[in-house]
Amino acid sequence: MEILRNVSVLESPQTRASALAQAGWISFFAALTALGAQIEIPHQPIPFTLQTFFVLLSGAFLGARNGFMAQLLYITAGAIGLPVFSGASFGLVRLFGMTGGYLMGFPIAAALIGYLVTVRHGYIWTLIAMVFGLAVVFTLGTLYLNFTAIHNLGQAIVSGFLIFSWWDVLKLTAAAAIYNEFSKRYRKLPAV
Numbered sequence: 001m002e003i004l005r006n007v008s009v010l011e012s013p014q015t016r017a018s019a020l021a022q023a024g025w026i027s028f029f030a031a032l033t034a035l036g037a038q039i040e041i042p043h044q045p046i047p048f049t050l051q052t053f054f055v056l057l058s059g060a061f062l063g064a065r066n067g068f069m070a071q072l073l074y075i076t077a078g079a080i081g082l083p084v085f086s087g088a089s090f091g092l093v094r095l096f097g098m099t100g101g102y103l104m105g106f107p108i109a110a111a112l113i114g115y116l117v118t119v120r121h122g123y124i125w126t127l128i129a130m131v132f133g134l135a136v137v138f139t140l141g142t143l144y145l146n147f148t149a150i151h152n153l154g155q156a157i158v159s160g161f162l163i164f165s166w167w168d169v170l171k172l173t174a175a176a177a178i179y180n181e182f183s184k185r186y187r188k189l190p191a192v
Contacts, residue, residue, distance in 0.1 A: 029062060037084060055106045059112065097148070122180070
C-alpha cells in the first residue's frame with residue numbers, strides 16, 4: 001500500500017503542474033541568460049555582457065538545483081548550435097574557447113547562490129551569496145582564460161577579472177536588490 005501511495009503522489013496533477021512550472025522557470029531563466037549574452041559591449045579578450053546578471057538571479061530565484069539546471073540548459077543550447085552565446089555565437093569551439101571557463105562556472109555559481117540564499121535572508125546576505133557566485137565564475141573564467149590564451153596569470157587576472165569589476169558591482173547590486181524586493185512581496189518560485 002505504501003508503494004501505491006507514493007506512486008499516486010508522483011503522478012498527481014499537482015506534481016505534474018509543479019514539474020511543468022519548474023521546467024518553465026528553468027527555460028525562462030536560460031532564455032534570459034541567452035538574451036543577456038546579446039546585450040554586449042565588445043571588448044577583447046572577453047566582452048562585457050549581462051549574462052552574469054541572469055546567472056545571479058537564476059540561482060536566487062530558482063534555488064540550487066533549478067538554478068543549476070537553467071544554466072546547464074543555456075550552455076547545452078549553445079553547445080548544440082543555438083546562437084545563445086555572446087555575439088549570437090554557438091558551438092563547442094565557443095564553449096571551449098577563451099570564454100569557456102566563465103560559461104562552465106555559470107551552473108556552479110547559480111547552484112551556490114541558490115543554496116546560500118536559503119541559509120539566511122536579507123539584502124546583505126543576498127549580496128554575499130552573489131559575491132560568492134561571481135567569485136566562482138571569475139575564478140574559473142580567469143584560470144581558463146590564462147590556460148587557453150594568455151599564459152600569464154597576472155595579465156589574465158587584469159584582462160579576465162579586474163576589468164569587469166565596476167560592471168559586475170553594478171549587476172551584483174541590482175540583482176541583489178531585485179531578488180530582495182521580490183522575496184519580500186511574493187512567494188518563492190518552484191525550486192523543489
